[in-house]
Amino acid sequence: MSDTGLILSGGGARAAYQVGVLKAIAQLLRTENGTDTRINPFPIIVGTSAGAINATGLAAGAADFQDAVARIVNVWENFQAEDVYRSDSLGVIRTGARWLSALSFGWALRRWSKLRPKSLLDNAPLTDLLKGIIDFPSIDAALESGALKALAITVSSYSSGQHVTVYQASREIEAWTRTQRLAISGQIRLEHLLASSSIPFVFPAQALKLNGRLEYFGDGAMRQLAPTSPAIHLGAEKVLVIGAGRLNEPPPPVNEAEPTYPSLAQIAGHALSSIFLDGLAVDIERLMRINKTLSLLTPEARAQSSLRPIEVLVIAPSQRLDEIASRHVHNLPLPIRSLLRGVGATEAKGAALASYLLFESSYTRELIDLGMADTMARKQEVLDFLN
Numbered sequence: 441m442s443d444t445g446l447i448l449s450g451g452g453a454r455a456a457y458q459v460g461v462l463k464a465i466a467q468l469l470r471t472e473n474g475t476d477t478r479i480n481p482f483p484i485i486v487g488t489s490a491g492a493i494n495a496t497g498l499a500a501g502a503a504d505f506q507d508a509v510a511r512i513v514n515v516w517e518n519f520q521a522e523d524v525y526r527s528d529s530l531g532v533i534r535t536g537a538r539w540l541s542a543l544s545f546g547w548a549l550r551r552w553s554k555l556r557p558k559s560l561l562d563n564a565p566l567t568d569l570l571k572g573i574i575d576f577p578s579i580d581a582a583l584e585s586g587a588l589k590a591l592a593i594t595v596s597s598y599s600s601g602q603h604v605t606v607y608q609a610s611r612e613i614e615a616w617t618r619t620q621r622l623a624i625s626g627q628i629r630l631e632h633l634l635a636s637s638s639i640p641f642v643f644p645a646q647a648l649k650l651n652g653r654l655e656y657f658g659d660g661a662m663r664q665l666a667p668t669s670p671a672i673h674l675g676a677e678k679v680l681v682i683g684a685g686r687l688n689e690p691p692p693p694v695n696e697a698e699p700t701y702p703s704l705a706q707i708a709g710h711a712l713s714s715i716f717l718d719g720l721a722v723d724i725e726r727l728m729r730i731n732k733t734l735s736l737l738t739p740e741a742r743a744q745s746s747l748r749p750i751e752v753l754v755i756a757p758s759q760r761l762d763e764i765a766s767r768h769v770h771n772l773p774l775p776i777r778s779l780l781r782g783v784g785a786t787e788a789k790g791a792a793l794a795s796y797l798l799f800e801s802s803y804t805r806e807l808i809d810l811g812m813a814d815t816m817a818r819k820q821e822v823l824d825f826l827n
Contacts, residue, residue, distance in 0.1 A: 443589065444826070445676030446482035446498070447668060450489025450661040451684030451716045452639055452796030454761050456804035458494055458682045459516045460811020461755050465822065466509040468815075472823055478504045480582075481826050482680070483589035486671045488660040489716070491684070492593035492636040493570065496628060499591040500575050502582035515573055516804045523569050524799045525561040525643070527773040535562045558644040560779075561797075566637070570630055579628065583610040590674040593628055594660030594667075595635040598645055603663045605670045606632055616673050620663060623673065624650070636660040639712070639796060659715070667720045668727055672750060680825065681724060682811075683756035685717045703784025709762065709792025716796075727752055753825045758814050761807065763788075765795035768803035 448458050469477045480502040487495025494512060501508025521527045526535070535558075582588035592607035603621040607613070608628055615623045635646035635657035645656040671679050702710075731749045734742055766788045769777065776797070777786060784790040785797075798804075815822060 443484055443675050443677050444482055445484040445486060445671030445674070445679040446495070447671055447679055447681045448485075448487040448491030448495045449667060449682065449684050449716065449720050450491050450637075450659060452490055452637075452642075453519075453798045453800075453804060454684035454716075454795055454807065455490035455494055456516045456519075456807035457684055457757055457761070457811040458491060459512055459804075460808035460813075461682050461815045462494075462498070462509050462811075463513050463808060464812040464815035465826070466506050467812075468819065468823060469826070470506065472819075477506055480505045480508075480587050483587075484671050484674050484676045485588070485590070486592045486594075486667075486674070487636070488594045488664060488667065489637050489639070491682075492660060493574075493633050495591065495593060496576075496579070496633060497574055499582060499588055500578040502588040503578075503585065511573065513808065515569075516808060517801060519799045519801050519804050521773055521776060521797070521799045522565060524566045525563045525797075526565060527776050529775045531562055532775040532779055535559060559638075560642045563634070563638070563643045567630070567634065570633055574630075574633075576627075576629055579608060583608060586610065591628060592623075592670040592674060593632055593636050594664060594670065595632065595646075595648070595657040596660055596662040596664070597650065597655045597657050599655035599657075600650070601663070602650075603660075603665070604650065604657070607670065607674060609674060613674060618666070618669070621665060621669075623670065640715070641708075642797065661716045661719070664719045665723070666726075667723050668750075668752075669723075676750070677748075678751035678825070679753075681720070681752065681754045683717070683720060683754065685713060685757060685761055703787065703790050705780070705783045705785035705787070705790025705793040708783070709785075709790060709795070712796055713792060724752065724754055751825070753821065755811075755815060755818070755822075757807075757810060758817075759810060762792040762795045764806055764810075765798050765803060766791035768798055768800060768806070769794050771800040771802050772798065 485495045485499050497512050498508050590609040592605050594605050596603050605623040606626055606628055631646055635648055638646055638658045640658055645658050647654055648657050734749045769786050780786050785793040
């Protein structure tokens, strides 16, 4: 079997969709595949943002793929917002209310550094959650046993502007450097996941050492020019890409009414979609174009090229996740709803922002079901890809 890579994109609570796809794949392997279903079908795993958390969970459980998927599904099916960020009144006042106040009275708060807000929400609960669900030493064991060949996650430095891929591999792989992005070999730990999943403005930056120098890092989807690149550098000959949003959005329906000025939530949702979705769509299009160009070359010319064809299968939501989120906003804790209402995120037009923060089981379960349905609709295509 050729080395197959799994690429899990970012998207906050939207990453529940990925879990649905993985759940469907695990089910297909149980019912359709004659081999040992515990074997990990993705020896190379790459994750970004919330996808980095799912990727690391899979890597840590690579010795038994079915069990690893079941554990991840159990977490996402039973999510509450308080598992990820403080949603009580005091916690929201200390972060969100202070952050919004700083937008209005920043000139008055500047001299008091202790009052300067770091983010809209406090994601301290996420630290405790990750400690309880991911056994990091198991990643090393999986690499040694051969159940896993490589794991990589991405982070973005606010300090230097570099997009950084941190990877662990079972064999020595030369680190790569490209424009505004670089890779470093090292053990992936809790602080890397916190950094990779720190949605800009929403969650605080994470301090990490890069080449002996302390820098502050945020969500790995920022400045991510080539999301498929790490898997290819790590040796993947084909990749399954699971998105967290529709990669080819249809035009919105024609509205006869005069458009109103966009709310802060609409603008923020648009910006987050640009960060999490656009780079992935462009990179996949570029990969397809390279594959087509290589197919036109003679075998001799192809052998002289540094490029190689990469088989790609993309599974992305068939429905707009912001529309699904608009049906579940009311399930958020009251302090969070009040905070989001102030910027228009509880309205249908602003639900895109809420779709990244809705860590509530009613929403995540619907996304899991959608991921399963979309995968089962392409059952034979998925099985052929997995050999």
